[in-house]
Amino acid sequence: MVNTIWIIKRPADFPEADMLEENDMLILIQDAVLRVPYFDNWLAIEEDVKARNIKLPEDKLVSYEDVIDIIEKADKVIVW
Numbered sequence: 761m762v763n764t765i766w767i768i769k770r771p772a773d774f775p776e777a778d779m780l781e782e783n784d785m786l787i788l789i790q791d792a793v794l795r796v797p798y799f800d801n802w803l804a805i806e807e808d809v810k811a812r813n814i815k816l817p818e819d820k821l822v823s824y825e826d827v828i829d830i831i832e833k834a835d836k837v838i839v840w
Contacts (some may be wrong), residue, residue, distance in 0.1 A: 765834040767827075771795035773840045785834075787827055803830075 786802040806821035
C-alpha cells in the first residue's frame with residue numbers, strides 16, 4: 761500500500777528526503793523523467809521517457825492509465 765503519491769513535474773522539484781516516508785512513491789511526469797531519484801520507490805511515465813529519448817529501467821515505466829490506478833489506492837496525492 762502507498763501512503764503518499766508524489767507527482768513530480770520538473771527535475772528541480774524533488775521533495776527533500778526527510779519529507780518522504782517509507783511507503784511513499786514518486787511518480788515522474790513531463791521533464792522530471794530527466795532526473796533519476798535517490799529514493800527507491802519511484803516510477804516514470806513511459807510516454808514522457810520516450811518523448812525525451814532517454815533510457816530508464818523497464819520495470820520503472822508506467823502509463824498514465826496505470827497512474828490512475830495507483831492514485832486510487834493511495835491515501836494522499838501531492839503534485840509538486
